[in-house]
Structure formats: C-alpha cells, structure tokens
Amino acid sequence: MKSILSRLLVGALALVLLVFAALWAWSRHFAASPELPPRAAPVVLERSVRVAIIGDSWAAGRKLDDFVAEELRQRGWSIEIISRGHPGAKSRTILSNLLAPEDKLHSSREVLFGRPLHAAVVIAGVNDSQGYIGADHYAYHVALTAEALRQRGIHPMVVELPEYGIEHATSSDPLGQVRRRLMRRIYHGDRVDVIPMYRAALEQALAPRLARGQVDLIDFDPVTADFHRSRDLFLPDAIHLSEKGRRVLARQIGAALDARLRRLAERRPDQVGSASGSSRPPA
Structure with a gap:
C-alpha cells in the first residue's frame, strides 16, 4: 500500500510540475514579428478623423x-x-487579436484592415505586470503592436503602463497565484511594484521609433502618479478605473491625440506615409 501511495504521490507531483512547465512556456512565448502589406496613411481632411482604441x-x-x-x-x-x-488580455494577446480572423472572439482585425484610421491608442500592460510576465515580454509585444499599426498607415499612440494598485492584485485560482509568485521571484527579484520596471523597458523598446516620431508615448502621470493618493479614480478592485478615472484618462488621451492629429493635418499629401512630429506629445 505504501508503495502504491508513493507512486501516486510522485505521479501527482510530476503532473503538477508538467502543468507548471506548460504554463511557463506558454506565458513566456514571444510572438513572431508580423509581415503586413503596407498601406499609406490617410490624409486629415477638414478636421475629420477616425481613431481606434485597442x-x-x-x-x-x-x-x-x-x-x-x-x-x-x-x-x-x-x-x-x-x-x-479584451478583458484580461496581456500584450501578446492584444497583438494576436489584431491579426486574428474577424469571426474569432475579440478579433480586432478591422483596425488593421478595415477603413483607414489616422491613429490608434494602445492600452496594455496591467495584466502583464500583475501576472509578472516579464518587462521584456511586455515591451517586445507592445513594440510589435506599434509597428503593425504603423505598417498599415495608422499612427500608434501607446499609453504607458498605468499606475494602479498592483499590490492588491491577486489570481482567481491557487495555481495562478503560485505561478505569479514564481514569475515574480524569477523575473522581478520578488519585487511587487514592477510598474517603473515595465515603463522603462517599454520606453527603451520604443526609443528608435520615438526619436523618429513614428509612435507617441502617452504619459500616465498627469492622470495619477500615486495610486494610494488617487483611490477615487479606481474601482474597489484597485485595478480598473472608476468613471471619474476614465474621464481623467480620456482628458490626457484627448490632449495627446489633438497634438498628434494637428501635426498629421499639417502634412502635405505627398508626405503621407513618412515619419513626422516629435516623440512625446504635450499634455
């Protein structure tokens, strides 16, 4: 009987380790850079524009x-x-959704292949950071997303990783909680608040594009630089914005879009498709 129990225990442990290994490999998989047919950026006419938020x-x-x-x-x-x-989506999934068939749930293929868009605002990173997926993994996929948009003539505008209550984030299941703890220890030195680390990685990944005005990085600090002093901007879960928070973020996004769209409107038709403007729009 002891022998049978020992074998069952070893088998169960091996199964748990196998599941963890599979989750680990899946979570740290890096997507390939998509090859997309280029499309010229649309001209801004009569201050009439189309914008995406993804x-x-x-x-x-x-x-x-x-x-x-x-x-x-x-x-x-x-x-x-x-x-x-896509609720719960990490940066890699947000990129995959842009390329997914239109009949797939959460597909955002219309953004790339529908009617032309002048700009797209990308909001990602909360799920990456609270899952401790790795700053390099997050920055890599956000940069690919920006590049995919740019190839299709859409000016990418990335909201830097928001300040939120990362210390309060938890997983809905015990297995996920253990995985988060392991990821945090291995990729983040057991640091809980990794928001500055992810922001720095993203800025470094986007640096060449920022310098050439091919992407804008929207500063989140004017919304709030300290979650604990701005609890009224968040829902009780400390992760999602309240209506007041959404209004404040919309004000910051609106200011950044206005600055970029004004620059795009100044471009002559023969300049469409070339890089223009400065790296970080004024708020």
Whole structure:
C-alpha cells in the first residue's frame, strides 16, 4: 500500500510540475514579428478623423470612447472612434487579436484592415505586470503592436503602463497565484511594484521609433502618479478605473491625440506615409 501511495504521490507531483512547465512556456512565448502589406496613411481632411482604441479591459465596452470623443470635439475635431478591448488580455494577446480572423472572439482585425484610421491608442500592460510576465515580454509585444499599426498607415499612440494598485492584485485560482509568485521571484527579484520596471523597458523598446516620431508615448502621470493618493479614480478592485478615472484618462488621451492629429493635418499629401512630429506629445 505504501508503495502504491508513493507512486501516486510522485505521479501527482510530476503532473503538477508538467502543468507548471506548460504554463511557463506558454506565458513566456514571444510572438513572431508580423509581415503586413503596407498601406499609406490617410490624409486629415477638414478636421475629420477616425481613431481606434485597442487593448485590455480598460479599452473594452466603449468605456473611454465617449469621453475621448467629447475631449476632441471640444478641440474642434469631427471624430469617429472604434474600440476593441479584451478583458484580461496581456500584450501578446492584444497583438494576436489584431491579426486574428474577424469571426474569432475579440478579433480586432478591422483596425488593421478595415477603413483607414489616422491613429490608434494602445492600452496594455496591467495584466502583464500583475501576472509578472516579464518587462521584456511586455515591451517586445507592445513594440510589435506599434509597428503593425504603423505598417498599415495608422499612427500608434501607446499609453504607458498605468499606475494602479498592483499590490492588491491577486489570481482567481491557487495555481495562478503560485505561478505569479514564481514569475515574480524569477523575473522581478520578488519585487511587487514592477510598474517603473515595465515603463522603462517599454520606453527603451520604443526609443528608435520615438526619436523618429513614428509612435507617441502617452504619459500616465498627469492622470495619477500615486495610486494610494488617487483611490477615487479606481474601482474597489484597485485595478480598473472608476468613471471619474476614465474621464481623467480620456482628458490626457484627448490632449495627446489633438497634438498628434494637428501635426498629421499639417502634412502635405505627398508626405503621407513618412515619419513626422516629435516623440512625446504635450499634455
């Protein structure tokens, strides 16, 4: 009997280790750089523009659309916004959704292959950072997303990793909790608040594109630089924005979009498709 129990225990342990190994390999897989047919950037005519908002749950359910549209209309723009958000998605999944067939759940292929867009706001990283997936993994996939947008004539505008209550984030299942703890120890030196680390990695990954004005990095600090002093901007889960928080973020996104769209409107038709503007728009 002891022998049977020992074998069962060893088998169960081996199965758990196998599951962890599979989850580990899956979570740290790096996507290949997509090869997309290039498309020229559309000209801004009569201050009429189309903009996308893509990302995780922060972009889902049109939570920001009306607020951003209101900000831009106040600045004199006629705007159409399409948004595609995937709750719980990490940066790699957000990239995959851009390339997924349109009949697949959470596909955002329309952004790349639908009617031309002038700009796209990318909101990602909350799920990467609270899952401790690795700053390099996050930055790599956000940079690929920006490049995919640019290849299709869409100016990418990436919101830097938001300040949120990362210390309060938990997994919904025990296995996920253990995986998060292991990932945190191995890739982050057991550091809990890795937001500065992820921000630095993203800026480094985007540095060449920022210098040439091929992407904008939207500063999150004007929304809040300290979660603990801005609890009213968040829901009780400490991860998602309240309505007040969404309005404040929309104000920052609207200011950045206005600055970039003004630069795009100044371009002559024969300049469309070339890099222009500065790296970080004024807020």
